[in-house]
Amino acid sequence: MLHPERTPRQRIIDLITGTRLSSHQLAQMLAIPERQVEEHLTHVVKTVARDKTRKFILDPARCQDCDFVFRDRSRLTSPSRCPQCRSEAIVAPRYGID
Numbered sequence: 001m002l003h004p005e006r007t008p009r010q011r012i013i014d015l016i017t018g019t020r021l022s023s024h025q026l027a028q029m030l031a032i033p034e035r036q037v038e039e040h041l042t043h044v045v046k047t048v049a050r051d052k053t054r055k056f057i058l059d060p061a062r063c064q065d066c067d068f069v070f071r072d073r074s075r076l077t078s079p080s081r082c083p084q085c086r087s088e089a090i091v092a093p094r095y096g097i098d
């Protein structure tokens with residue numbers, strides 16, 4: 001069976017394989033809202049988890065001012081404020097598949 005249209009999830013998997021992209025970059029590349037990218041990503045995580053040859057990588061968000069790393073964050077959305085120094089200069093998390 002040929003699938004002429006790849007779904008956004010398949011395209012996200014293609015785009016982040018072997019690299020790291022933020023949801024903002026993915027939103028621009030797919031021309032869909034960032035919130036939709038985050039929804040797709042939660043499913044991409046499950047899809048990749050079933051595939052033993054691939055691994056989903058989450059580069060956690062980080063504070064630019066104090067280098068605090070949001071390691072425990074399980075949600076895929078970007079945090080807005082640093083809990084340590086209250087800075088809003090947060091580097092967005094980036095996603096990839098190896």
Ligand SMILES: [Zn+2]
Nearest residue numbers: 063066082085
């Ligand atoms: Zn900070």
